[in-house]
Amino acid sequence: MPEGLSRFFSIFVKISLTMAEISISNKDWARVKIKLQRKYNRLTDEQLQYSEGQEDNLISRIMELVNRDRRYVVFTLKKALVNIDNNRL
Numbered sequence: 077m078p079e080g081l082s083r084f085f086s087i088f089v090k091i092s093l094t095m096a097e098i099s100i101s102n103k104d105w106a107r108v109k110i111k112l113q114r115k116y117n118r119l120t121d122e123q124l125q126y127s128e129g130q131e132d133n134l135i136s137r138i139m140e141l142v143n144r145d146r147r148y149v150v151f152t153l154k155k156a157l158v159n160i161d162n163n164r165l
Contacts, residue, residue, distance in 0.1 A: 097135075102128050109121075
């Protein structure tokens with residue numbers, strides 16, 4: 077791979093990792109939060125406060141609270157969103 081392309085790819089990957097991989101509306105968050113609290117019953121409403129557009133902050137907080145990596149948390153949130161009408165996570 078040419079050096080310029082390699083550098084571009086490296087920068088692109090770093091930027092992509094810092095951007096939210098998911099978008100959650102406030103309406104959807106109310107349902108997703110319930111699913112998370114069922115799976116992790118120690119999580120409180122205060123710990124799971126969320127405002128639309130603050131996905132990165134939410135993901136980081138959940139990572140710390142459940143002691144899992146970013147990929148797992150994003151996967152879990154996406155799974156909850158895909159099956160939004162289902163009570164299971």
